[in-house]
Amino acid sequence: MHPSPTKDFRAKEFRYSSFFFTGITGLATYLIVALLGVVLVNIIIHGWPGLSWRFVSTIPKKDVFDPATTGILPMIVGTTIRVVVMTVFVLPVGVITAVYLTEYAHNTSVMTRIIRTAVNNLAGVPSVVFGLFGLGFFINFVGHNLDLVFNNGEQAWGHPSLIWASLTLAVMTMPVVIVATEEALKAVPPGLREASLALGATKLKTIFKIVLPQALPGILTGGILAVSRAAGEVAPILFTGVAYYMSDLPTHLTDQFMDLGYHVFVLSTQSPNIDQTQPILYATVLVLLILTFALNIAAIFVRSKMRRNMRSLH
Amino acid sequence: MPEISLPTTMLTNVKAAPAARAVPLITIENLALYYGATKALKNISLTLSERVVTAFIGPSGCGKSTLLRCLNRMNDLIDNVRIEGSVKIGGHDIYGPDVDVIELRKRVGMVFQKSNPFPKSIFENVAYGLRLHGMRDKSSLEASVEESLRGAALWDEVKDRLHASALGLSGGQQQRLCIARAIAIKPEIILMDEPASALDPIATARVEELILELKENFTIVIVTHNMQQAARISDQTAFFYLGELVEYDATTKIFTNPARKQTEDYVTGRFG
Ligand SMILES: Nc1ncnc2c1ncn2[C@@H]1O[C@H](COP(=O)(O)OP(=O)(O)O)[C@@H](O)[C@H]1O
Ligand SMILES: [Mg+2]
Numbered sequence: 001m002h003p004s005p006t007k008d009f010r011a012k013e014f015r016y017s018s019f020f021f022t023g024i025t026g027l028a029t030y031l032i033v034a035l036l037g038v039v040l041v042n043i044i045i046h047g048w049p050g051l052s053w054r055f056v057s058t059i060p061k062k063d064v065f066d067p068a069t070t071g072i073l074p075m076i077v078g079t080t081i082r083v084v085v086m087t088v089f090v091l092p093v094g095v096i097t098a099v100y101l102t103e104y105a106h107n108t109s110v111m112t113r114i115i116r117t118a119v120n121n122l123a124g125v126p127s128v129v130f131g132l133f134g135l136g137f138f139i140n141f142v143g144h145n146l147d148l149v150f151n152n153g154e155q156a157w158g159h160p161s162l163i164w165a166s167l168t169l170a171v172m173t174m175p176v177v178i179v180a181t182e183e184a185l186k187a188v189p190p191g192l193r194e195a196s197l198a199l200g201a202t203k204l205k206t207i208f209k210i211v212l213p214q215a216l217p218g219i220l221t222g223g224i225l226a227v228s229r230a231a232g233e234v235a236p237i238l239f240t241g242v243a244y245y246m247s248d249l250p251t252h253l254t255d256q257f258m259d260l261g262y263h264v265f266v267l268s269t270q271s272p273n274i275d276q277t278q279p280i281l282y283a284t285v286l287v288l289l290i291l292t293f294a295l296n297i298a299a300i301f302v303r304s305k306m307r308r309n310m311r312s313l314h
Numbered sequence: 315m316p317e318i319s320l321p322t323t324m325l326t327n328v329k330a331a332p333a334a335r336a337v338p339l340i341t342i343e344n345l346a347l348y349y350g351a352t353k354a355l356k357n358i359s360l361t362l363s364e365r366v367v368t369a370f371i372g373p374s375g376c377g378k379s380t381l382l383r384c385l386n387r388m389n390d391l392i393d394n395v396r397i398e399g400s401v402k403i404g405g406h407d408i409y410g411p412d413v414d415v416i417e418l419r420k421r422v423g424m425v426f427q428k429s430n431p432f433p434k435s436i437f438e439n440v441a442y443g444l445r446l447h448g449m450r451d452k453s454s455l456e457a458s459v460e461e462s463l464r465g466a467a468l469w470d471e472v473k474d475r476l477h478a479s480a481l482g483l484s485g486g487q488q489q490r491l492c493i494a495r496a497i498a499i500k501p502e503i504i505l506m507d508e509p510a511s512a513l514d515p516i517a518t519a520r521v522e523e524l525i526l527e528l529k530e531n532f533t534i535v536i537v538t539h540n541m542q543q544a545a546r547i548s549d550q551t552a553f554f555y556l557g558e559l560v561e562y563d564a565t566t567k568i569f570t571n572p573a574r575k576q577t578e579d580y581v582t583g584r585f586g
C-alpha cells in the first residue's frame with residue numbers, strides 16, 4: 001500500500017484498521033467469556049436441582065440411572081484419589097527432571113536436547129495415546145512382570161487399577177510440571193546461588209535450601225495446571241483403571257475405580273431413559289467442575305500463603 | 315602441581331614489600347585465565363599479606379572481578395574457564411588436585427557487588443553458613459549470629475527484628491548483613507567485589523568504617539571503582555589494565571608517586 005497523500009485519508013485508514021483489530025480481538029475475548037458463561041450457567045441451572053447431600057454421599061446399588069436412588073460418592077472418591085496419586089508422582093519426578101535440565105545438564109549436550117525434544121513432543125500427544133501407552137507399558141509390561149516376579153504369575157498388578165491410571169496421568173502431565181519448574185528455577189536470581197556457594201555450600205545443598213524454596217510457588221503453578229488438566233481427562237484412564245460400575249469404594253491402589261468424567265460419559269450414552277437421567281447427568285458434571293475448582297483453589301491458597309511467607313516474615 | 319618458577323616480569327615492583335609486619339598469605343604466580351578463547355587475565359603474579367587490606371583498581375573489564383573470583387574458585391562455576399599458573403593460600407595450591415572447594419570457600423569468604431541476602435529472616439541469613447558447617451545447637455547459633463551482626467555493625471539496628479525478612483532492610487543494611495553472613499563462618503580472607511558501589515554516601519561510609527575494623531581480624535581484598543575509597547581503606551593497591559597487573563605497591567605510593575605513567579593517568583582520572 002502506498003502512503004496516503006492526504007492527511008484526511010490517512011486518519012481514516014488508521015481509524016479503520018485500529019477499529020478492525022480492536023473489534024476482532026475484543027469480539028474473540030467476549031465470545032470466549034460468553035461461551036464459558038453459557039456453559040457454566042447451563043450446567044448450574046440444570047445440575048443444581050439434582051444436587052443433594054444424599055446424591056454426593058451415596059454409593060449406588062444396582063441402577064446408576066435412577067435419580068431417586070443413585071449417588072456419586074465412589075466417583076468423587078475415585079477422581080480425587082487418582083488426581084492426588086498422580087500429583088504425588090508427577091511433582092517429584094517433574095521437579096527432579098527440571099532441576100537436572102536447568103541446574104546440571106549442559107544446554108548444548110545431545111542428551112539435554114533429546115530430553116527437551118521428548119518433553120515438548122510429550123505435550124502434544126493426544127490423551128488417548130497415553131491411555132494406550134498406559135495399557136501397554138504399565139499394565140501389560142510393568143504389572144505383568146511384577147506378577148511374574150512376586151506372585152508366581154497370579155494376577156495382582158497386571159490389570160487396570162488406580163495406580164496405573166494415576167501413573168498414566170502423571171506421564172501425560174509431566175511436561176506441564178517440567179516446563180513450569182524450569183521457568184521457576186530460571187527466575188531464581190543467580191546472586192542467591194552464588195551467595196550460598198560462596199559460603200561453602202555444595203551445589204545440592206544450594207538447590208535444596210535456596211533455589212527450590214524460592215521456586216516453590218512456580219512449581220506449584222505447574223502442579224495446579226497438571227491437576228486441572230488431569231481431573232477432567234477420561235481417555236487416559238479408559239484402558240488403565242476406570243470401571244463402569246463397582247459396588248464398593250476402592251480400598252487399594254490395585255483396585256479399579258469409578259470416575260466422575262467417565263460416569264458422565266456412561267450416563268449420557270448408556271442410559272435407557274435419557275430424560276430421566278438428565279438431572280443426575282448435569283449434577284455429576286457440576287460436581288466434577290466443583291471438585292476441579294476446589295483442588296485448584298486449595299493449591300492456589302497454599303501458593304499465595306507461601307509467597308506471603310517469602311516476602312514478609314519467615 | 316609442580317612449583318612454577320618465578321618468571322622475569324616486566325614489572326620491577328611486583329614483589330615490593332608491603333608493611334614491615336606483613337606476612338605473605340596469598341601468592342599468585344603467573345596466573346592466566348581464559349573465558350573460552352579470550353584471555354581475561356595475563357600472567358598475574360602478586361603476593362597479598364595477612365591482615366592487610368588490598369585494593370584492586372582499574373577500568374571496567376580489566377579483570378578485577380575475575381581475579382578476585384579466582385581466589386575462592388568461584389570461576390569454577392562458569393563453563394569454558396581455563397586457568398594456568400598457581401594461586402597459593404598459606405602455601406597450599408588452591409587449584410591442586412586434593413583441594414576441597416567447600417573448605418576453601420569456608421576460609422575465603424565473599425561479599426558481592428549487588429547485595430544478595432537470602433529471602434529469609436535476618437537471623438536465618440547469618441545462621442545459614444553456620445548450619446552449613448555443622449552448628450546445630452540453638453544457643454551457640456544465637457550467640458554466633460549476634461557476634462557476627464555486631465562485627466558487621468548491624469546488631470543495634472536489627473536486634474529487635476531478627477526474625478523479620480532480610481529483604482525489608484535498606485540497601486546499606488543488606489550489604490552489612492551480607493558481610494555479617496560472610497564473617498559468621500570465620501573465614502581468614504574476605505573478598506569484596508565493589509561492595510559499596512550500589513550504596514549512598516552514608517551507607518558507603520559505614521561499610522568503609524566496617525572494613526577498617528574488620529582488618530584487625532581478616533585479610534581483605536577489595537575491588538573498587540572509587541579512587542578515594544581505595545585511598546581511604548586500603549594498605550596495598552594493585553592497578554590492572556586489560557587483564558595485566560600494571561603496578562602493585564603501598565597505597566600511598568600508588569596514589570602519590572606511582573612508578574608507571576599508566577597508573578598515574580588512571581589514579582588522577584585522566585583515563586578510565
Ligand atoms: N562469564 C564470563 N564469560 C566470558 N567473559 C567474561 C565473563 N566474565 C567476565 N568476562 C570478561 O572478562 C573481562 C574481565 O571482566 P571482569 O573481571 O568482570 O572485569 P572487572 O571486574 O575488572 O570490570 C571482561 O572483558 C569481561 O567481558
Ligand atoms: Mg567487576
